[in-house]
Amino acid sequence: MAFRIAPSILSADFARLGEEVRAVAAAGADLIHFDVMDNHYVPNLTVGPLVCAALKPHVKLPLDVHLMVRPVDRLIPDFARAGASIISFHPEASEHVDRTIALIKENGCKAGLVLNPASPLSFLDHTLDKLDLVLLMSVNPGFGGQQFIRSVLPKITEVRKRIKATGRDIWLEVDGGIKVDNIAEVARAGADTFVAGSAVFGSKDYAATIRAMREKIS
Numbered sequence: 417m418a419f420r421i422a423p424s425i426l427s428a429d430f431a432r433l434g435e436e437v438r439a440v441a442a443a444g445a446d447l448i449h450f451d452v453m454d455n456h457y458v459p460n461l462t463v464g465p466l467v468c469a470a471l472k473p474h475v476k477l478p479l480d481v482h483l484m485v486r487p488v489d490r491l492i493p494d495f496a497r498a499g500a501s502i503i504s505f506h507p508e509a510s511e512h513v514d515r516t517i518a519l520i521k522e523n524g525c526k527a528g529l530v531l532n533p534a535s536p537l538s539f540l541d542h543t544l545d546k547l548d549l550v551l552l553m554s555v556n557p558g559f560g561g562q563q564f565i566r567s568v569l570p571k572i573t574e575v576r577k578r579i580k581a582t583g584r585d586i587w588l589e590v591d592g593g594i595k596v597d598n599i600a601e602v603a604r605a606g607a608d609t610f611v612a613g614s615a616v617f618g619s620k621d622y623a624a625t626i627r628a629m630r631e632k633i634s
C-alpha cells in the first residue's frame with residue numbers, strides 16, 4: 417500500500433506561507449493539506465481561494481483542500497481555479513451531498529467526503545462509489561494541536577473494509593492529532609494518507625519528522 421503524508425499548513429507560519437510549503441515539499445511531503453474554516457461551520461477562521469492561488473506556484477505537490485465551511489458549493493469553482501487537486505467537504509455542511517460531489521468533479525478535482533468523530537458511516541452508503549477520498553476526522557474540526565480521539569480507530573478499519581469492497585482506489589485519509597508515536601497505529605487500522613499539522617510544523621526539522629513518520633509506517 418502507498419502511504420502519503422500531508423502536512424497541514426494550519427500550523428505553519430502564516431507570515432511565511434510560501435517558504436513553509438516549499439520547506440515541507442523539500443522535506444518529503446506528498447500533499448499539502450489546506451484547511452479552510454469559516455467561523456460558522458467551525459469556530460475558527462483561516463484562509464480562502466486567494467491564499468490557495470498564491471501558494472500554487474510555490475509547490476508541485478497536489479493541494480488537498482479541506483473545506484470546513486457552510487454552505488460549500490459556492491466556493492468549489494473558486495478553489496478549483498485556485499489550483500486545488502482534491503476538495504473535501506463535510507456532508508453536514510452541504511444541503512445536497514450528491515450535487516456537491518458532482519460539482520467538485522465537474523470542476524476537474526478529486527472529491528472527498530469528511531466524517532467527524534461522531535458522524536455515522538451511513539453517509540458513505542450512497543456516496544462511496546463516487547468518491548476519490550474519505551477523510552476521517554480524529555479530532556473535532558476547528559483547531560490544530562488537539563488530542564487524537566482513539567474511538568476513530570475501529571471506524572478507520574470499517575471504512576477500509578467498505579473501500580476494499582468497492583474494488584476502487586479510494587484514499588483513506590485521517591486528520592487530527594497524528595504524531596510520530598501514533599502514526600503506525602493509524603496505518604495498521606487501515607489509513608493510507610495522514611494529515612499532520614503541529615507534528616510537522618511544530619518540529620525543528622521537518623525532514624527528520626516526515627522521515628520518522630515514514631519509518632514507523634514502512
Ligand code: DX5
Pocket residue numbers: 424426427449451482555556557558559560561562591592593594611612613614615
Ligand atoms: C483540524 C484540521 C486539521 C489540523 C490538524 O480542524 O482539519 O487538518 O490542522 O492539526 P494537528 O495535526 O495538529 O492535529
Ligand code: ZN
Pocket residue numbers: 424449450451482591611
Ligand atoms: Zn484538515
